[in-house]
Amino acid sequence: xxxxxxxxxxxxxxxxADDRLAMALHLAxxxxxxxxxxxxxxxxxxxxxxxxxxxxxxxxxxxxxxEGLDASHAIYEWNYQRQLLAIRASEAQGGTSEAQLxxxxxxxxxxxxxxxxxxxxxxxxxxxxxxxxxxxxAYLLEILSDFQITIPELGTIKARSRPIVILTANGTRDxxxxxxxxxxxxxxxYPSRETEMAILKARMPEVERLLARQxxxxxxALRKEDLEKTPGIAEMLDWAAALSGLGVNDMAQSREEVQxxxxxxxxxxxxxxxxxxxxxxxxxxxxx
Amino acid sequence: xxxxxxxxxASGLADRISGFIAHLRMNGMRxxxxxxxxxxxxxxxxxxxxxxxxxxxxxxxxxxxxxGWRRFDDLFEAYWFNTGKQxxxxxxxxxxxxxxxKPMIWQQESQAAQETETGTDxxxxxxxxxxxxxxxxxxxxxxxxxxxxxxxxxxxxxxxxLRQAEQAATAIARAIRDRxxxxxxxxxxxxxxxxxxxxxxxxARGGEPMDLYRRARPPRPMRIVALCDVSGSMTVYSRVFxxxxxxxxxxxxxxxxxxxxxxxxxxxxxLRDHDSLRAAGRLxxxxxxxxxxxxxxxxxxxxxxxxxxxxxxxRTIVLILSDGYCSSDPQALGDALARIRRKARxxxxxxxxxxxxxxQPIAAAMQAAEPYLDAHLPANTLExxxxxxxxxxxx
Numbered sequence: 001x002x003x004x005x006x007x008x009x010x011x012x013x014x015x016x017a018d019d020r021l022a023m024a025l026h027l028a029x030x031x032x033x034x035x036x037x038x039x040x041x042x043x044x045x046x047x048x049x050x051x052x053x054x055x056x057x058x059x060x061x062x063x064x065x066x067e068g069l070d071a072s073h074a075i076y077e078w079n080y081q082r083q084l085l086a087i088r089a090s091e092a093q094g095g096t097s098e099a100q101l102x103x104x105x106x107x108x109x110x111x112x113x114x115x116x117x118x119x120x121x122x123x124x125x126x127x128x129x130x131x132x133x134x135x136x137x138a139y140l141l142e143i144l145s146d147f148q149i150t151i152p153e154l155g156t157i158k159a160r161s162r163p164i165v166i167l168t169a170n171g172t173r174d175x176x177x178x179x180x181x182x183x184x185x186x187x188x189x190y191p192s193r194e195t196e197m198a199i200l201k202a203r204m205p206e207v208e209r210l211l212a213r214q215x216x217x218x219x220x221a222l223r224k225e226d227l228e229k230t231p232g233i234a235e236m237l238d239w240a241a242a243l244s245g246l247g248v249n250d251m252a253q254s255r256e257e258v259q260x261x262x263x264x265x266x267x268x269x270x271x272x273x274x275x276x277x278x279x280x281x282x283x284x285x286x287x288x
Numbered sequence: 289x290x291x292x293x294x295x296x297x298a299s300g301l302a303d304r305i306s307g308f309i310a311h312l313r314m315n316g317m318r319x320x321x322x323x324x325x326x327x328x329x330x331x332x333x334x335x336x337x338x339x340x341x342x343x344x345x346x347x348x349x350x351x352x353x354x355x356g357w358r359r360f361d362d363l364f365e366a367y368w369f370n371t372g373k374q375x376x377x378x379x380x381x382x383x384x385x386x387x388x389x390k391p392m393i394w395q396q397e398s399q400a401a402q403e404t405e406t407g408t409d410x411x412x413x414x415x416x417x418x419x420x421x422x423x424x425x426x427x428x429x430x431x432x433x434x435x436x437x438x439x440x441x442x443x444x445x446x447x448x449x450l451r452q453a454e455q456a457a458t459a460i461a462r463a464i465r466d467r468x469x470x471x472x473x474x475x476x477x478x479x480x481x482x483x484x485x486x487x488x489x490x491x492a493r494g495g496e497p498m499d500l501y502r503r504a505r506p507p508r509p510m511r512i513v514a515l516c517d518v519s520g521s522m523t524v525y526s527r528v529f530x531x532x533x534x535x536x537x538x539x540x541x542x543x544x545x546x547x548x549x550x551x552x553x554x555x556x557x558x559l560r561d562h563d564s565l566r567a568a569g570r571l572x573x574x575x576x577x578x579x580x581x582x583x584x585x586x587x588x589x590x591x592x593x594x595x596x597x598x599x600x601x602x603r604t605i606v607l608i609l610s611d612g613y614c615s616s617d618p619q620a621l622g623d624a625l626a627r628i629r630r631k632a633r634x635x636x637x638x639x640x641x642x643x644x645x646x647x648q649p650i651a652a653a654m655q656a657a658e659p660y661l662d663a664h665l666p667a668n669t670l671e672x673x674x675x676x677x678x679x680x681x682x683x
Contacts, residue, residue: 020344027334084493180352180353186357187351
């Protein structure tokens with residue numbers, strides 16, 4: 001699949017990818033390497049995986065990482081209850097050998113094992129990998145480089161099809177070099193004005209041109225202010241939905257609605273105080 | 289656009305790519321022979337004759353982290369289009385001239401950066417938001433004349449005696465590193481069993497305690513943020529203090545180091561560089577104006593508005609190394625310290641003058657600062673630095 005096709009395909013499912021991201025996705029698919037996405041919160045890192053899955057009509061398997069995530073939650077676990085029941089039942093009837101207890105029937109597949117045992121290549125999203133412990137990264141290495149999982153009781157399970165792996169991180173801690181070396185890398189930043197307009201148009205075609213320009217302009221200006229939580233693309237889309245839902249056509253005409261809907265953009269009390277009506281007037285004035 | 293001139297022995301694409309990989313490695317990116325093979329495979333997968341596609345593909349493959357991502361375009365241009373060889377005479381330092389055969393400082397060169405911006409897509413233009421750039425483009429206006437003469441910090445870092453200062457810093461870092469929380473939390477490994485969870489989980493196993501959950505006291509290390517004054521009045525101490533900072537950074541604690549005179553710059557990454565010659569080179573590039581006037585409150589405000597939000601938390605010790613002589617408003621200094629105070633756990637001021645006999649904090653700035661300090665300690669000799677360790681144990 002060529003670069004343009006990827007970009008078009010993503011655009012069809014409502015995701016605007018810049019050239020470099022399209023290149024990253026292209027290489028991830030042709031070279032069969034995982035793709036590590038970094039960037040500030042709310043720039044659409046997770047969304048990439050969803051869009052890719054939709055575009056390829058593939059299954060999306062998601063593993064949300066958190067502190068303390070371990071192999072039994074991410075890779076596989078034995079179904080102890082069933083094993084115990086089987087033992088009890090066999091005690092009553094007499095004769096189940098141990099070998100029968102460690103078979104596929106008693107294996108609970110968690111996302112990673114599930115991803116490599118699919119027939120059709122799925123999209124595997126490992127979200128916020130930097131939240132997981134460093135030990136977990138070590139588990140990932142075998143899967144990401146060879147696409148195989150070793151289960152001591154069963155042996156090594158090889159991938160039936162190579163999943164497209166997308167990892168996201170936003171800098172909670174530094175990832176190990178070993179993991180980085182196995183991945184392609186792409187840094188997503190806040191979009192430029194034109195890209196953001198395109199995103200808004202793709203997601204909400206019903207928003208009028210004037211309002212769209214104002215929304216994007218104000219959000220872009222807000223990102224330059226000194227805020228605790230910089231509004232991302234998701235916040236921008238929420239705000240656009242709120243404004244157009246209230247029937248606003250021109251921000252300068254409906255200041256009250258703008259101020260009331262700011263809760264969609266600014267998520268802390270300090271940030272909210274930092275954008276009083278005067279400041280918003282100034283920002284809107286600049287855009288218009 | 290110039291065509292790259294390659295050594296005559298470079299026979300084909302593979303040679304040139306391996307040269308490019310070596311060039312990246314020389315500029316501090318972690319790439320090796322495996323990446324050379326990958327790069328060739330990646331070029332096969334794209335239109336390798338299209339320079340922009342090749343650049344994007346190699347960037348995606350080789351950048352590895354956010355820093356590499358920002359620098360890649362400049363490094364790429366420099367190698368393939370020879371921009372590394374165009375240098376403005378004024379932007380050179382002694383250190384760079386020594387290594388002129390090995391281009392190192394494109395990221396510093398505005399000319400190269402501009403070319404990149406015009407040459408490539410807008411969205412891929414390098415972000416100016418990294419540490420060095422902030423120091424350069426900072427909003428602060430010097431309250432005194434800025435001394436722009438460049439000084440090579442290597443002459444300040446090469447003595448054996450400095451090792452003592454580093455050791456003192458390591459001892460301090462060790463004193464505050466191994467802190468553990470008082471509470472026990474669930475953990476993968478740990479000395480004690482979490483009986484409640486074991487019992488609860490055993491219900492699912494028919495009363496058999498099969499999963500053993502554990503608890504441990506999680507580490508709660510203290511962070512150190514060190515702000516070091518390198519203005520004119522501190523010149524005699526700065527060599528020792530730089531070694532001290534290097535010791536703090538290299539000790540495995542979470543530490544962050546900044547230098548300030550009339551501006552503030554973050555030097556953590558430069559100090560962490562294992563190649564100490566390169567570290568010295570990076571420092572001297574950053575420390576333009578080293579040995580000029582001081583603007584403590586302005587620097588602290590700059591710190592608070594920029595890095596402070598990430599660097600400070602309830603477990604942070606802020607260490608200020610300065611003599612307190614400053615040309616700005618003492619009231620502003622007090623306000624800045626009050627703001628730091630609200631965010632950080634402790635503020636410790638290490639003052640080389642404090643060790644003097646009969647020293648009184650009569651400088652207006654020190655008087656304004658005193659109420660906000662948890663400790664105001666002497667730091668004029670190596671012994672004084674070494675004697676700080678028990679003080680930190682208490683903090």
